Amino acid sequence: xxxxxxxxxxxxxxxxxxxxxxxxxxxxxxxxxxxxxxxxxxxxxxxxxxxxxxxxxxxxxxxxxxxxxxxxxxxxxxxxxxxxxxxxxxxxxxxxxxxxxxxxxxxxxx
Amino acid sequence: xxxxxxxxxxxxxxxxxxxxxxxxxxxxxxxxxxxxxxxxxxxxxxxxxxxxxxxxxxxxxxxxxxxxxxxxxxxxxxxxxxxxxxxxxxxxxxxxxxxxxxxxxxxxxxxxxxxx
Numbered sequence: 001x002x003x004x005x006x007x008x009x010x011x012x013x014x015x016x017x018x019x020x021x022x023x024x025x026x027x028x029x030x031x032x033x034x035x036x037x038x039x040x041x042x043x044x045x046x047x048x049x050x051x052x053x054x055x056x057x058x059x060x061x062x063x064x065x066x067x068x069x070x071x072x073x074x075x076x077x078x079x080x081x082x083x084x085x086x087x088x089x090x091x092x093x094x095x096x097x098x099x100x101x102x103x104x105x106x107x108x109x110x
Numbered sequence: 111x112x113x114x115x116x117x118x119x120x121x122x123x124x125x126x127x128x129x130x131x132x133x134x135x136x137x138x139x140x141x142x143x144x145x146x147x148x149x150x151x152x153x154x155x156x157x158x159x160x161x162x163x164x165x166x167x168x169x170x171x172x173x174x175x176x177x178x179x180x181x182x183x184x185x186x187x188x189x190x191x192x193x194x195x196x197x198x199x200x201x202x203x204x205x206x207x208x209x210x211x212x213x214x215x216x217x218x219x220x221x222x223x224x225x226x
Contacts, residue, residue, distance in 0.1 A: 008150070034214065043200055043217040044153075088153070096141050096160055096206065096213050097168075102152035 003027060004091050006101035014109055019076040021104050023089030026070070033072045034090040034098065035063060044088055048074060079108045113137070114218035116201055122224045129188040131221050133201030140206035142184035143215065144168075144176065146197040153200065159184055160206060191225045198222050 005024045013019045031052045036044035048063040050056045055064045062075040076083055086103040093099050117132035143158040155168030157176040165176050177185040188195055202215040
């Protein structure tokens with residue numbers, strides 16, 4: 001069983017809408033959670049991270065954690081075509097390593 | 111800003127060749143990682159290192175080895191390249207944290223390796 005699961009998508013939303021991306025994880029002891037954005041042909045770049053103690057908002061991005069159900073979500077408000085990318089969820093499983101999901105492809109249409 | 115650089119953006123090699131991929135980071139990070147990324151399979155950890163001359167196998171170490179002689183440099187070696195090693199290779203680094211609860215990884219630009 002994969003430790004971090006994401007729907008591969010694509011998730012299609014119109015410009016200006018809210019995009020909701022989700023990720024489930026299997027290790028209940030995970031303490032920190034990361035969202036990376038990866039444009040086609042580029043390397044992943046971190047856009048958000050949260051600890052197990054709460055949600056986080058940064059501009060148009062909000063990361064939320066549901067520990068009871070073991071999922072993490074990323075909300076993108078006022079989606080822009082430039083947000084079109086693959087979003088990778090990553091979970092810290094201890095000893096300095098991250099486990100990555102396979103990513104959700106987001107398409108924002110003008 | 112953290113900078114992670116990789117020696118090549120694109121590389122074409124022949125089956126059986128020994129291939130070296132180099133990664134350098136300039137932020138004095140203790141941890142360094144090598145991943146490969148393939149469509150539908152996501153990022154898979156090959157090897158990582160948390161100190162000079164230290165290395166740990168990741169999920170898919172077969173056919174690969176690594177070297178870390180200096181803190182800033184982490185090399186991935188394909189002993190005898192095969193066509194199934196055609197992939198995007200990504201290097202990353204992160205700082206060592208006491209509790210291990212937070213360790214954002216910074217990625218290099220990637221090397222797209224084709225083995226013919």
